[in-house]
Amino acid sequence: MGVTVLLPYQIPEGKTGAQAIDYLTKRLLALGAIHTGQFLVDCETYISTPQHGPAKTVHVLHDSEYPASTFSILDNGAGKQIPLVADNLFDLLMLKMTSVYTSKKQTKIESKGARFEYGDFLIKLGSVTMMENFKGILIEIEYRPCVVLSYCWEMIRETLQGFLGMPIAKEYPAYFSQQIMNTMGQQQIHTKQNEVYEPIDTINQYLESFTNYRKQNVLPVAGGATGGASSAQNAAANMQGGNQRMR
Amino acid sequence: MEKLNSTLGAVRSLRSSVRQCFEQLADGTNAELAEDSRTKFLLKFQENFNNMNAQLREVESLINGLQAPQTPYCLGQTTYLAQETAPERQALYSQLVNSYKWIDKVHDHSFLAFNNLNQNNLRRSYVYCSQKRVRIPFTSCNNFDPDHTDKLLSEINLPLTSYQVCRPFGSNVVVIVTISRVLKAAIVCKGVLIEWVTVKGFDETLDPDDLWAESRYEVFRKVQEHTHIAMLHFFSPTLPDLAIKSYMTWLHSYSKLFLEACKRCGKFVSNGLPPTWRDLRTLEPFHEECRNC
Structure with a gap:
């Protein structure tokens, strides 16, 4: 178990999601990475019924890297998140609690794709889908021997630049630079990049990205605005179609 | 140590006189011989017997004079030999003591030889030998306390x-x-x-x-x-x-x-590995491939 960085990949103009994944896969294999199977991270969200006070949300996540665990994060609506790591039986417990927590089926979101190993690096190219709709690409990179991000961020950055072919900012990713509250409610000087990394940090990063993708889904419908990964992809598909017809 | 040695010597002489006495008894007298030879035999036996008694007393007094050592002898690693269970290796201790004595003797002799040769001004080699250097090889580094x-x-x-x-x-x-x-x-x-x-x-x-x-x-x-x-x-x-x-x-x-990035190529990752080699003198980081070029 080592430090993991999750990075949403901006699909280049004029490419579909599948093409972008293909392109990245080719670059990874050329770099010397070895394809080692598939992975899947999924997230389901449950909302408490109104008769039980203010609305609370429970996000239940599974990660194929930790097949025996179910991760859940309880959001009390006031900005406080309580993580819980349990056995797989937790899923059955959630089924029993339908009177308190109801599942929002239409928001079930997952990221799945190929898993690569490059030395001690673990690289996963995940395509995010919600209700069978493609939403974007999430790149997960893990450096397994190291447990503190600030020690190995430069290594991770260099590897990422190596196969993405684009510059990555020198600063730590946003998730790691947030301040940690200690038990007294005071902000600590230490930020997350200097802490020992835990599997729940990976899950938190996934949840953050998934939440962003869900918001993207709401925005175009509400405001009718174009933009976001899905519309860009549609445009790209149209262009491609046009190209084919021309040939 | 000297006392112990003299006690051991006394025990040895006691044993030999006891043996002598019994040998004489076992030989006995010739039955046909005259009365005076019998008295002679008796006198001889009494003399031996007194001798034995005197020696026994001496041994006893010497033993009383002995003191138990204040600190147990430090046997170092050899104490673990006592835990050896294989029968063929149980005799190792006496061999060890022998070789120890031998090394001790070699050391003594070489020291004497060294002193003798040192007086001779005619040197055949330019290797500088001093009193101090004799001691250094004697500290063996795999047998520290x-x-x-x-x-x-x-x-x-x-x-x-x-x-x-x-x-x-x-x-x-x-x-x-x-x-x-x-x-x-x-x-x-x-x-x-x-x-x-x-x-x-x-x-x-x-x-x-x-x-x-x-x-x-x-x-x-x-x-x-x-x-x-x-x-x-x-x-x-x-x-x-x-x-x-x-x-x-x-x-x-x-x-x-x-x-740290590699000092030669300036990169962090090479073949999926960070710079794993550290220079033995300067402690600078290098990739394994960059180290020799």
């Missing part, structure tokens, strides 16, 4: 590093070194000589009972190879303390294993 090893290890104190000393194999030390939050290393010593090093990741378990299992990460397997190279490089039987201190300083340079 445990206190010395403890003291030596407690003197090593590098930042961000913790040392845990344990002795799973008798008096020999295994030091578990945790460097920053980067790696753990188990250093198996014989006396103060390093015999083996195992390197593992910070999140892996390093059990003193299983020191031969390799790390699951490629980078630490590579680092372990390099620690073995350094182990041979820093080996110095004449100055074992300095050797172990320099080795620890070198090993400590791995606290920035993932943080």
Whole structure:
């Protein structure tokens, strides 16, 4: 178990999601990475019924890297998140609690794709889908021997630049630079990049990205605005179609 | 020691006179011989008997004069020979004592010879020999007493590093070194000589009972190879303390294993690995491939 960085990949103009994944896969294999199977991270969200006070949300996540665990994060609506790591039986417990927590089926979101190993690096190219709709690409990179991000961020950055072919900012990713509250409610000087990394940090990063993708889904419908990964992809598909017809 | 020696001598002479007396008794007298030879035999026996008594008293008085030694004799590593269960190896102790005596004698003789030869001004070689140099080879570095090893290890104190000393194999030390939050290393010593090093990741378990299992990460397997190279490089039987201190300083340079770029190519990652080699003198980081070019 080592430090993991999750990075949403901006699909280049004029490419579909599948093409972008293909392109990245080719670059990874050329770099010397070895394809080692598939992975899947999924997230389901449950909302408490109104008769039980203010609305609370429970996000239940599974990660194929930790097949025996179910991760859940309880959001009390006031900005406080309580993580819980349990056995797989937790899923059955959630089924029993339908009177308190109801599942929002239409928001079930997952990221799945190929898993690569490059030395001690673990690289996963995940395509995010919600209700069978493609939403974007999430790149997960893990450096397994190291447990503190600030020690190995430069290594991770260099590897990422190596196969993405684009510059990555020198600063730590946003998730790691947030301040940690200690038990007294005071902000600590230490930020997350200097802490020992835990599997729940990976899950938190996934949840953050998934939440962003869900918001993207709401925005175009509400405001009718174009933009976001899905519309860009549609445009790209149209262009491609046009190209084919021309040939 | 002298008293003990004289007591042992007295016991020996007592045994010989007892033997003499019984031999004489066993021989007996010739039945046909005259009366005076019988009295002669009796007188001889009485003389022997008195002799024996006197010697017995002497032995007793000598034994009373003996004192128990204040401190038990330090037998060093040889005490573990008593725990040997294989019958063919139980005779090792007497062989050991013999060879010890032999070495002692060699040392004495060589010392005398050295003194004699030193008086001779005609030198055949230019090798400088002094009184001091005689003693150095006599300190064998794989047979230090445990206190010395403890003291030596407690003197090593590098930042961000913790040392845990344990002795799973008798008096020999295994030091578990945790460097920053980067790696753990188990250093198996014989006396103060390093015999083996195992390197593992910070999140892996390093059990003193299983020191031969390799790390699951490629980078630490590579680092372990390099620690073995350094182990041979820093080996110095004449100055074992300095050797172990320099080795620890070198090993400590791995606290920035993932943080430093290679000095030659300026990159962090090469073939999926960080710069795993540290220069033995300057402690600068290099990739394995960059190190020799």
